[in-house]
Amino acid sequence: MKKLVIICMMFAGLFSSIQIAKASIQPKLKTEDVLSIQANRISGDSRLFKESDGYEEVIISKVVKWINTSHPSEGQTELGVNINPISKLEVRMKNGDIAVIEPALNCIFENQKKSCTIADGEVIYTQNNTKVQLKSLELYDWLLVGWKYESIGVPKEELLEETLYTRYLSYLDKTYSDFIMCPKIDKIERINGDTRRHIVYASALNYSAHHGDVPYERIHITLTDTPENGVKIKKVTIQKGISEKEIRKQCRRED
Incomplete structure (x- = not known):
């Protein structure tokens, strides 16, 4: 027992x-x-x-x-x-x-x-x-x-970024028309402290990669936006081989 x-x-x-x-x-x-x-x-x-x-x-x-x-x-x-x-x-x-x-x-x-x-x-x-x-x-x-x-729908800050990016994209050659996915205004700097003149750094992913047919790429755009000269594109580069982590950050899926 x-x-x-x-x-x-x-x-x-x-x-x-x-x-x-x-x-x-x-x-x-x-x-x-x-x-x-x-x-x-x-x-x-x-x-x-x-x-x-x-x-x-x-x-x-x-x-x-x-x-x-x-x-x-x-x-x-x-x-x-x-x-x-x-x-x-x-x-x-x-x-x-x-x-x-x-x-x-x-x-x-x-x-x-x-x-x-x-x-x-x-x-x-x-x-x-x-x-x-x-x-x-x-x-x-x-x-x-x-x-x-939590906001209902997309926050106004993101909508503003999309609006600005769409405006700036129109100044690029049609070669870059596919770069419309997850657009971001990465940084804006005043030119000599002037509130009307800015240097803008923007980026986005290629939409065609969303379907899995081609690898993701990211466009980086540097431009100036001033009253006297309007939008002037200064530099455009394409970053290839975007990692899953970078994609999620670009699309605000990850900090």
């Missing part, structure tokens, strides 16, 4: 260690695998971010990056507390899986009652019945309130 108890304890300890190991697994997602992110508050506010929307895809990519760069919490994990979270994210995958992110809780017993408060900077990530407590201040802040303040 004593041997049986010892064996049972060994199995119980082994099972417990497996559960703890599961809870320390770092989630790794790919933006292209995410269909949408649904944000909900207990107050009834909600918002859906869809992968099919070009701007919202950037937001999804940002959230996925925070998940992947978060760290498993070393503190005590309250995974079984039955309390409705004040805010929750549902990450829906293209394969049908759903991951849930909610605030982590710190709970204590007082007078035979359990009281819980939100653990600052920590969240609970649940997928396929496996829960893990993660540390990520960015993800935590976005889960609670950040999603409510």
